[in-house]
Amino acid sequence: MKSKVYITRKLPAEIVDKLSSHFYVRMWQEEDVPVPRDVLLKEIEDVDGLFCLLTETIDEEVLTKAPSLKVISTLAVGYNHIDIQAAARKGIVVTNTPGVLTETTADLTFTLLMAAARRVVESSDYLRNGDWKTWSPMQLTGQDIYGATIGIIGLGRIGEALVKRAKGFDMNVLYYNRTRKPEKEQELGIHYATLAELLQQSDYVCLLLPYSTEVHHLIGEKELALMKRNAILVNTARGGIVDEVALYHALKDGQIWAAGLDVFEQEPVPVDHPLLTLPNVVTLPHIGSASIQTRTNMANLAADNLVSVLNGNKPLTPVISK
Known part of the structure; x- marks a missing residue:
C-alpha cells in the first residue's frame, strides 16, 4: 500500500x-x-x-x-x-x-554587504526620484570593502564560503563560533575572536549562525554599542538573532553606519516596520537561497x-x- x-x-x-x-x-x-x-x-x-x-x-x-x-x-x-x-x-x-544552498546564500550575504556599503538602493532611488542634478565630490559616498575587516559570527558551511568571497577582496577575516576551529584558521587564513573583540574590530559583521533560544537577541543594545560607528551589520541567518528595536535606534542615531537584512523576527515583515523607514537599511524578503x-x-x-x-x-x- x-x-x-x-x-x-x-x-x-x-x-x-x-x-x-x-x-x-x-x-x-x-x-x-x-x-x-x-x-x-x-x-x-x-x-x-x-x-x-x-x-x-x-x-x-x-x-x-x-x-x-x-x-x-x-x-x-x-x-x-x-x-x-x-x-x-x-x-x-x-x-x-x-549544503545545496551554501554558495548561493554566501553570494547573497556578500551582495547585501556591498549594497549596504556602497548605498546601492539609496542611490538607485535617488536617481529614479529625479534628485540627481549634478556630480559632486561627496555625493552618496559609502564605505570601502577592499582591505576592510569582516567579522563572521557562525563558521559553518556558509560562513566558510563567505570567507572565500571576502578573501577575494583582500579582507581581514575574524570569526566567532561556539566551537573554535583551529584547523580552519590555518586552512582559510582567518583569526578567532571573542564576540566582543569581533564587534569592536570589524567594519562588517555578518550573522550566519543557526537560530536557537540560546542566541535569541544575541545582537542587542550592548553588542551594537561595541561596534564601530562606520560598521555595517548583515543578517542572512534568522531575524530573532537581532533585537530589532535596538538595531533601529543604533541605525537612526548613527551608532552604526548601515545594515543589510534578509531576515526579520516576523515574516513577512510589516510594511510599517520602523527599520523599513531608514535609508541606511537594505532589506530583502528572505531570498538568501533564491536562485x-x-x-x-x-x-x-x-x-x-x-x-x-x-x-x-x-x-x-x-x-x-x-
Missing part, C-alpha cells in the same frame, strides 16, 4: 511528479500563500510524510494530529519551526536541506529524503533519525 504525503506549498511539477511516482500526494495549491493552520491540521491526519516550509509551525499540536507520520522533510536548512524534541519523542524522522538552481536542488533533496525514509531507508540529510 502506497504511503501518503502532504505538501504544504505548490511545488514545481517535476518535484510533485517525483513524489507521485512513489506515494499518494496531496498539496496545498497556493504558491505565495501559506497553508492555513486549520487546513494543515486536517490534512495531516492520515499522512505518512510531510513536505513543509519554514512558514509552517510544526509543533506538538500538529504532531498529535498525525498518528501515522513517519518523516518531516523541510525545504530549508534551519528547522526552528519544527518542535524537534516532540518529533523525537514520537519517533518521527526530521530532515532538512543543508532557480538552488531552490530546485533544495526541493529535490527534500523530496529524496521523503522517498528514502518512506521506502525504509535512512534519510539523506537528517536532523533527527531513528
